[in-house]
Amino acid sequence: MKKIIIFLFIFNLSNNYVYSIEPDIFVQSTVNRASQILSKNITKEEKINELKSIAKETVDIIGVGFYSLGSARKGLDENQKKQYLKLFENYFLKSFSSRLAEYTNPEIDVYGKEKINENYTIVNSVLSATSNRPEVKIDWRIYTKNPNNPLIRDLIIEGLSLARTQKEEFSSILNSNNGDIEVLFKTLEKFSNN
Numbered sequence: 001m002k003k004i005i006i007f008l009f010i011f012n013l014s015n016n017y018v019y020s021i022e023p024d025i026f027v028q029s030t031v032n033r034a035s036q037i038l039s040k041n042i043t044k045e046e047k048i049n050e051l052k053s054i055a056k057e058t059v060d061i062i063g064v065g066f067y068s069l070g071s072a073r074k075g076l077d078e079n080q081k082k083q084y085l086k087l088f089e090n091y092f093l094k095s096f097s098s099r100l101a102e103y104t105n106p107e108i109d110v111y112g113k114e115k116i117n118e119n120y121t122i123v124n125s126v127l128s129a130t131s132n133r134p135e136v137k138i139d140w141r142i143y144t145k146n147p148n149n150p151l152i153r154d155l156i157i158e159g160l161s162l163a164r165t166q167k168e169e170f171s172s173i174l175n176s177n178n179g180d181i182e183v184l185f186k187t188l189e190k191f192s193n194n
Contacts, residue, residue, distance in 0.1 A: 020147035023121040024113040027140050030058045030152070031108040031125070034100065044101050051097040059096075060143050060151035061089050067153075068166040072181065080181060087185055090192040095191045116133055120153070144186065 037050045055061070065088035066073050078086065107128040114122045121144050127136040133145035141163075154163040170184060177183040 006041065010124075020058070021150055022113075023140075023142040023150050024123050025109050026058075026142065026150045027123045027125060027152075028108075028110040030109075031059075035106055035108070038101070038103055038106065041151055046168050047101045048097040051100055052093045055093055055096050058152055059092075060153050061085075061092055063143060063153055064092065064163055065089070067163055068170050070167050070171055072170075072179065072184075075179075076181065083185065084181070087188040087192070091188040119143060121150075122156075 033054055034051060037054070038045055042048065042050075055152070062085060066087055069076075069084065073081070108125050108127045109128065110123055111126040114124075116122060121142045123140040123142055125138045125140065127133075127138055129135040137158055139156040140152055141156065143151045143153045154161055156162070173182070173184050173187055
């Protein structure tokens, strides 16, 4: 009986004590995990599936999705928001993982961070140069509202925000189709199904 009580006490103690994760350590850990997958001797499809799994854990897909939609979000009803988020997640995961799967063992080194406010920290890193590509500077916008669960909100590659680029692309689709959200939905679905 004593052993059970001691076990329960230790279990509860460990569950109640939550560790916060520093944004720079979070980013380095995430890129190390991705690098391990990319260096595995497995098919591209298997790599893509494993990378999608990491993205689901580490990226604020809902936050990125709503940011990408911009002011058009205000005109959506609840069913349209749910439909959009489902389509965006599929679109985002396919886009992210298929691009990343092209790399073989990328070396990304984190070298700094700057806390913007309570909710955001910018983590600085560099993708090492190879014979095929130059060195690439990558800044990570990390959402830290919950310090126990930091999430990636944006990548800024050589000064270019991927989230902002995505937002501009979606805005262009909507503007050239009289704001018809269904056209955007079809575009996302088509990309995900190809």
